[in-house]
Structure formats: structure tokens, C-alpha cells
Amino acid sequence: MRHSLTKVLLLGLFMISINQNITANEINSAKTENVTESLDSIQTRIYGSFIKSIITNSAEPITDMSDVLNRVNKKRNSSIVKYWIAYQRYYQSIYYLKVGNKDMSEESIDEAIDTIESIKTKNSDDYALLSIMTGFSLQFKGMRAMFIASSIKKCAIQAIAADSTNIRAYYAYGSNDYYTPEQYGGGKEAERYLLKAISLTSQKIENRYLPSWGEPESYELLIKLYIRKKEMVKAERYYNIAIAKFPANRSIGYLKKRFK
Amino acid sequence: MRVLISISALLICCICSAQYRISGTVNDKRGNPVFAANVYIKSDPGRGVATDFDGQYNLQFTSLTDTLIVSHISYKQRYFVVEDIDLSSNFTIVLYDKTRTIKEIIVTAGDPVSEQFSAVKLKQMQIYLNPVAQGDPLKAITVLPASTTVNETANPSLRGSVADRSRVVLNGVPVYNPVRANQLNNQGFFSLFNTSIIDKQYVYASNPPLTQGNTSAGLVEIYTLQQLERNQLSISTSLASTGLFLSHKIKGAKSFIQLYGNYQFSDAFVTIQRDKLPTIKSFYTKDIGVNLHSKTGKKTEMNSYNYYIDEAFNGNYNVYNYSGDIATNKQRFFSVNNLKYYTTKGILSINNGINISDQTFGFGSINSDQKVKQIYGSINYKWLLSESLNIQIGVTCDHQEHRFNDNISMLYSDVNTNLLVHRADTAINNTILEGYIYNKWSVTDRLWLSAGLRTNIPVNNIKSYYSAQLALRYDLSKGKSLLLSGGKYNSFSVPNYYNKSYNLLSAYQLALDFTMDYKNITVKPALYYKIEDGDNVIDNIYNADKTETFGVELYAEYSFLTYLKLMFANSYINQSIRVGNKEYKGASNFNYLLKTTLQYNNPKLFSVSVTYVARPGTYYTPVNGAGYNNLYNIYQPNYDINKYSSQYNSYNRVDISLNRYIKLKRYAIVAFATVNNIFNTKNQSSAYYNKDYTAKMFNHYQYRTVYVGVVWQLNIN
Numbered sequence: 001m002r003h004s005l006t007k008v009l010l011l012g013l014f015m016i017s018i019n020q021n022i023t024a025n026e027i028n029s030a031k032t033e034n035v036t037e038s039l040d041s042i043q044t045r046i047y048g049s050f051i052k053s054i055i056t057n058s059a060e061p062i063t064d065m066s067d068v069l070n071r072v073n074k075k076r077n078s079s080i081v082k083y084w085i086a087y088q089r090y091y092q093s094i095y096y097l098k099v100g101n102k103d104m105s106e107e108s109i110d111e112a113i114d115t116i117e118s119i120k121t122k123n124s125d126d127y128a129l130l131s132i133m134t135g136f137s138l139q140f141k142g143m144r145a146m147f148i149a150s151s152i153k154k155c156a157i158q159a160i161a162a163d164s165t166n167i168r169a170y171y172a173y174g175s176n177d178y179y180t181p182e183q184y185g186g187g188k189e190a191e192r193y194l195l196k197a198i199s200l201t202s203q204k205i206e207n208r209y210l211p212s213w214g215e216p217e218s219y220e221l222l223i224k225l226y227i228r229k230k231e232m233v234k235a236e237r238y239y240n241i242a243i244a245k246f247p248a249n250r251s252i253g254y255l256k257k258r259f260k
Numbered sequence: 261m262r263v264l265i266s267i268s269a270l271l272i273c274c275i276c277s278a279q280y281r282i283s284g285t286v287n288d289k290r291g292n293p294v295f296a297a298n299v300y301i302k303s304d305p306g307r308g309v310a311t312d313f314d315g316q317y318n319l320q321f322t323s324l325t326d327t328l329i330v331s332h333i334s335y336k337q338r339y340f341v342v343e344d345i346d347l348s349s350n351f352t353i354v355l356y357d358k359t360r361t362i363k364e365i366i367v368t369a370g371d372p373v374s375e376q377f378s379a380v381k382l383k384q385m386q387i388y389l390n391p392v393a394q395g396d397p398l399k400a401i402t403v404l405p406a407s408t409t410v411n412e413t414a415n416p417s418l419r420g421s422v423a424d425r426s427r428v429v430l431n432g433v434p435v436y437n438p439v440r441a442n443q444l445n446n447q448g449f450f451s452l453f454n455t456s457i458i459d460k461q462y463v464y465a466s467n468p469p470l471t472q473g474n475t476s477a478g479l480v481e482i483y484t485l486q487q488l489e490r491n492q493l494s495i496s497t498s499l500a501s502t503g504l505f506l507s508h509k510i511k512g513a514k515s516f517i518q519l520y521g522n523y524q525f526s527d528a529f530v531t532i533q534r535d536k537l538p539t540i541k542s543f544y545t546k547d548i549g550v551n552l553h554s555k556t557g558k559k560t561e562m563n564s565y566n567y568y569i570d571e572a573f574n575g576n577y578n579v580y581n582y583s584g585d586i587a588t589n590k591q592r593f594f595s596v597n598n599l600k601y602y603t604t605k606g607i608l609s610i611n612n613g614i615n616i617s618d619q620t621f622g623f624g625s626i627n628s629d630q631k632v633k634q635i636y637g638s639i640n641y642k643w644l645l646s647e648s649l650n651i652q653i654g655v656t657c658d659h660q661e662h663r664f665n666d667n668i669s670m671l672y673s674d675v676n677t678n679l680l681v682h683r684a685d686t687a688i689n690n691t692i693l694e695g696y697i698y699n700k701w702s703v704t705d706r707l708w709l710s711a712g713l714r715t716n717i718p719v720n721n722i723k724s725y726y727s728a729q730l731a732l733r734y735d736l737s738k739g740k741s742l743l744l745s746g747g748k749y750n751s752f753s754v755p756n757y758y759n760k761s762y763n764l765l766s767a768y769q770l771a772l773d774f775t776m777d778y779k780n781i782t783v784k785p786a787l788y789y790k791i792e793d794g795d796n797v798i799d800n801i802y803n804a805d806k807t808e809t810f811g812v813e814l815y816a817e818y819s820f821l822t823y824l825k826l827m828f829a830n831s832y833i834n835q836s837i838r839v840g841n842k843e844y845k846g847a848s849n850f851n852y853l854l855k856t857t858l859q860y861n862n863p864k865l866f867s868v869s870v871t872y873v874a875r876p877g878t879y880y881t882p883v884n885g886a887g888y889n890n891l892y893n894i895y896q897p898n899y900d901i902n903k904y905s906s907q908y909n910s911y912n913r914v915d916i917s918l919n920r921y922i923k924l925k926r927y928a929i930v931a932f933a934t935v936n937n938i939f940n941t942k943n944q945s946s947a948y949y950n951k952d953y954t955a956k957m958f959n960h961y962q963y964r965t966v967y968v969g970v971v972w973q974l975n976i977n
Contacts, residue, residue, distance in 0.1 A: 036313045039296075076313055142780070143822075147386055150385075154367065157367050158364065161366075182975070185490040204298055204305070205308035206306075207310045209310055
């Protein structure tokens, strides 16, 4: 399927690299903090809990984050909280897939999609995440995947239409095109959209409550695209830029062996 | 002096590094606090802060001659001159919802306003993978329990109503008689539409949205592609056809053209299975289609679809007490043209349709030449009042002209002789001018309400009428929804050889549709009740004044073992008709109407499906003897006074279809084969008689037939 286990593992390695400083204490402390503090650096903390789950081979750290977010959601039901609940369920799904529990993985990603879909007025980030998650869910959908696939692109288009400066929107579009087989019209627009993505900033100002992912992911996919197209000069050029910007990113670093 | 300079420098330094502070709350226009809004000074975004869950912020900065910016991904960005802000008190900032961009409107608001109230939505891929569709969009509907088509044609009959009460609409323009040679055995004769130009289609089995008029049963709305995924050339050849299809982008990726042509012929198809096609001598169809989609600007797009078909059929047929040769020939051209203009508040659409056809028909003493001209126009505005309220208004005009140049017999049943035949030239026309308003209100995340009103503007002495509807959709939970709809509807019958008039038909409908979609299981039960009024011609001689139909449906779909899917559909229909003051059974009166399909679809290997359709026979009015007319030496049938008192044998049919997709770099090959009615069941379609009506015989639906073909696809860069 479009998102192979290898990709998931690479993603995991990448996350290990940037989240080594996340401790269980920090995660647990959120339980007692107020609502705003509970969402402080939430993206990093979800990453951290996911990594801890992988390292310890236990679902507890990532599901603990779910508890934190559910408590916040009970206190303050807002679209941002729903976004992070969906994001957490997405990584929970990746974790379960990694440990071979496909049923729980499917249940988690379905829950993630339902959560983001329940946001009545979706913004660009909501659509971008929905696009990525729907793409990930295809591997569980068998024959239904063919009917769902078109909604991935539509969500990415909606994400760009809603905010033409959102890096994650362009990443979602580029990612969908990258993973769409050529016979179904894929592979033609990924380069343009990923180049656009890396020309944007992940946030206007640093905002620890809002998503900031997208830039390293866009670089990684762009490099892979050039490698796939056998345009090694371009691939190496963007690899050098990416590794300079994200030296600790093992997922990007892993690509080094492709260049002699 | 040095002391003075030092003091001055210190003062300047203090001024330069002076810390100011601004604090307050960021709210939305409803007064709710906005969480995680960015609050920062333009020249120093690094010191920016985010609001907390109470919308509060506290920002420190160093320059009074700057701009304060407040941004959030869901709201319009706001700017404030710092000097104008009273720093001594809390500064409350109100953020306003973002206005949707034109691009967003194009992506999100292009779907029909009534989308949530359709029973079924089929995307192009679903049509191709539909086990009974054979790639035809209208055939794809027949797998639904709501499809009560019993004569093996692609012309949709929905929920027990005659096909003439439902409409098929392409890009907002009605296409009447949307099938090829529908009086014939259906093999090779499908709808007029090519699935490769289709994006999606909606099926409203009951309660058609009043954005469309002239339907008193159901509605099938077909929409052509908005975007072309890839340039492609396809060449197809089969036992009875050869065709070519080209899709190509123009002006980059924004516009595209699709061109196709097909030639269908009978030689090989009929020759190898002549005993299975006893009513066909020969046939051909030649058609050509052009679909052009163009984005003429950021806010404007147009689509023009033009289609021409020339078809002919020679065979034999049996009716009343006559058996003889039948010959038809028809040329038809239709054009559907659409213009859309997008604004941030709504979508203006102008639709135009033109249909011209000329059909000759010869059978015994019948010799008919029918010419049809239709022109359709509509102007519609979909007003996006808010996220939760959409209103669509419009005016439609549908002008039709039918001209019949026929041999008409004084005795309807005398097809055998020319004794009582006279030539008649009948020209009739009808103009349906209507206005409508339709609104959809999203009350909560789970509850939608819609209401529609449509009324005619009487032209040429047509009486006034109105249509009205209400619908409610409630999503019980994810994947579970309930649709309750009801209303009054109007339509006009389409004239034909036996009924040369535009009869106003009306209907009252009430329907309850439930959908449950959970993991790999879909279940859709439904209940409906309708009363249809108006002169509905039956048996070519009687008018049914009123038809009452009550139906119960169940559709279930189960996907398992990755590649397998089981589909089950069944309907119970209780139908009665009233002719004069007497009530009779209706023709579509079924205790069961079963359709079940098992499909194996592995894209890497092959796809195979087995479909079984079963139902009791339809009802018909038998002939009980005949009177002999000495003057003309002919027998005249005496129909039973009890209408629909006889029933054909029960109908059973099993079809198998197989296809294999082979990918070879830029090329792909699709090979397909179908065997229809594999057990060669003789399903009765109509009764006919010997010369004096003392012996009854039956025409049959399609016997076992085999059809094979191959499509070669080339992806063009």
C-alpha cells in the first residue's frame, strides 16, 4: 500500500531523533495542568509519547496522551483540541501498525478521521491532516480504497484553497501525488507542490499550540522523488539543504547512502 | 559637557530599549475567546505570543511606531497601529471569519445544493466496477433496490413508477429517452452516456430536489468531469463494436477536451449466436461525442457536450395477432452547454440544452416518422448565505416540439392490414416555464433540513400547478443517517406513437431512507409510499387515473477477504391502479424483487462477478377471445375487463462478467467477457396471439448471449 511499513519505521526514526528530550514526566505533568498548559508544545509531546511507545514496545505512553487530550476536550471543546486528538490517534494508529495490530491500527485511524471530520468549519490545517490520514487509511480499506482515494486529493486542494501559505497543505497535495500510481495520474505534480512547500515557513511566528510539522517531511519526500526520477544531482542538492537545516533528522540522514 | 553627553546617551539608550506592554483578549465576532491566535509586532515577530484558551495575551515590545498583527488560520488577519492603542487598558481584539476564497468555493460549493438528500452517489470508478453496469452509468443503477426497471433497458424506472415519470439530467439539462434503441433486446444497446466523461451521478429514488423540474418520480443527476487526471487514448474492439476515445488537456491542466466515436455492428455478434437472438436480423449504431471543459478565468468555467448518434435496427416482432418485420432508424443530436460564474457569495450557472431527432419506424401497417425538437434553458443562483444556510433560486424553460407523420389505424389492434389506415400529420408543442427556490439549512453538525418550492408560469393555456417538498436528514452517528422526505411533484409525459400529447402528471411522495455504513458492511433499508395522478396510458388504450404504491427496500453490502464483495438488494412493492371507478393491481406488484451479486475484484489478477436477478412476473391484461369484423375480415381482441389480471411467469436470470486489467508501462489492456442469462431462461416479456386470438404465445427477454472485447489504453504525456 501507499504507506509502507518501511516508511512508518523511517518516520519513527526521524521522530526519535527530534524528540529525545521528551520525558514521561513531562507527558504526565499535563494531567494536572490547566487547559492552555495541557496543549503547550502538544505536537512535540505527541511525537515524544509515540517514540516512547516504540522504544518501550508499549501502547501506554501514546494512549496516555489520548487521556490528556480527552480531558482537555471535556473541559473545552474546540476545533484545535479535536485537531490534536486526531493527530494523536494518527500516531497511535502508526504505532499499532508497527507492532502488527492491524485491527487497532484501523480503529485508531478511523477514529482520527472521524474526529477531524466532525470539525464543522475546517481550516487549512484540518484539511491537510485529513488528507494525509485518509491516505494512510487506504491500506485497511480493501476494495473501498478506490472510492476513497479521490477524497484525499480533494482535501489537499481544499487545504491549499483555504490558506495558500500553509506548508502542510502543499505537503499533503505533494504526498498524495507522490504515492498515487502513474497509471492513475500520479507523479506529475509532486515536484511542483513540494518545491512550493519548502519555500514556505511552517509557522508565521512560533506558536507552541499549533502544528509546525511539514518542512522536513516535504524535503524528505522531494529528495525521494528526485531519487525515484533518477535526478540525482537535484536529489543531492536538496539533501544538502535539508540536512543542514535538520541535522538531527535521521529520516533525512538515512537518505545519505543513496549518494556516492 | 562630558557629563551632559553621558546623560544624553544614557537617556537615548533607555528610550531605545524601553519596554512596552500590551495585553487583552482576542475574541471571535460572537464574543468567544480565540485560542492560539498569533499576536506580534510586525518588525519583531520573534517576540510574538499566542493567546491562551481564554483568548488572553500579554505582549512586550519596544517600539511605539509599529504595527500590531493578530492572525489565526481560521480568521482574517488584523492590523493595528500601535500608537492608536491605549496601552493602559486591556485591548480587546475581534477576529472575523475568513471569507471563503474563490478556489474554496470552486472546490467545496460545486456539488449540488441537494447533495445530502440523495439516496446514492456514484463516482466514475464505482460505475466502472459495478458488476451489472457493463460500464454504463444508467445500467449501474439497476443493482439498487430502488431500480424497478423490469424490461432490461437502461432507462431507469424508480420505485415502481413508469420510466416516463423519472428524469435523467446531464449537467442540469434533462435528456429525454436517454437510451439507445430501447425497444430492442438490450444486448449492445445501453444509455447514451459514455462513462469516461462522467465525474459522478446522484440518484434520488424518491422526492427529486426541486432544483430540477418535470419529474414526478425520481431523478438521476449526472455531472461531467471537472478536471482531467491524465491524457489518454483508448481503442476498443469487441464482438459488436469498435471505438476510439481521446482525452487531452489543453491550456495546461485547466481545460481539457474529450473526443470519442463508436461503431456498433451486428454481423459477428448475431452470426455466432443466431438461435439466441431470434428477433434480431441486423443493427448498427454510429455515434460521436465531444466534451469540452474550459476554465476561462479564475471565476468562470464552461462545459460543452455535444453528441450525435445514427442507429438502425432490423428484426421481427410480435404484437396482438401480428408477427412481422420491424425496422427502425433514428438520428439524434443533443448538446448540453453550461456556464458557471463563481463569487465568494455564490455560484451563478446558466445551462442550455438542444435536442433534435428524427426517427422512422415501420412494423406491419404502422409507418411512423417522428421528429423532435427541444430547447432547454435555465439560469440558477446558488447563494452561500453562511456555512449553514444555502439557498438556490432559478428559472427554467423547457420547450418541446413533436411532429408525427404516421399511418394510423382506426382499430388500434390492426397492425396486419392497411384497410383502416389513414395518414396523419400531428404537430404538438409544450413550453414548461417554471421558477423555483430551494434551501438547505445545516441546523447542527448532524441535522440538515431542506425545503423546495417550484411553480409554473403558465404558457399556452397550461394550467397552473406547483410542486413543494420538505426533507430532513439526521446523522445518528458516524455512518448512520436517516432521511425523511416528502412532497408534491409534477411532470409531463413524453409523447409517443400511441399517446400524442403532453399529459400533466402529478405525485405525492413520502419516503424514509436509512443508511448504516460500518467498516465493511453497508445496510440501507427504506420505506416509501406514493400516490400518482394524471392520465397514465396503459396497454396503449386505457388511462390509469391514479396509481398507489407502497414499497419496502433493503440493500446490504459486505466486503470480505480483501477482494470479495457480496451485494444483496430486495424490494417488496404493493401497487394498485384505478381506471375509472375501479381499482386493479398495478403492473409492478412484487412480493420480491431480488438482485444479488458476488464480486471478486483483485486489480492485480482479474475481476469476476456473478449476478442473480429474480422477481415474480409482471401483470398484464389478457385477451379473452375476439370478435370477427365481417366488413374488414379482421379479428378484434376482447380484453379482459379486469385490468392486469394475468401474470407472466416468474423472472430469473444469472449473468457472469469477467475482466482482466494488464498494465504494460505506458499501455494498459482491459479484456472483458460477459455471459448474460447463462441458464438461457425463457423470461416472458409480453403476450401475443394467433390470428383469431384463440392461442396465446409470448415474446421473451434476452436469451443467453456472449459478449467479449478488449480495450487498449495509452497514457499520453
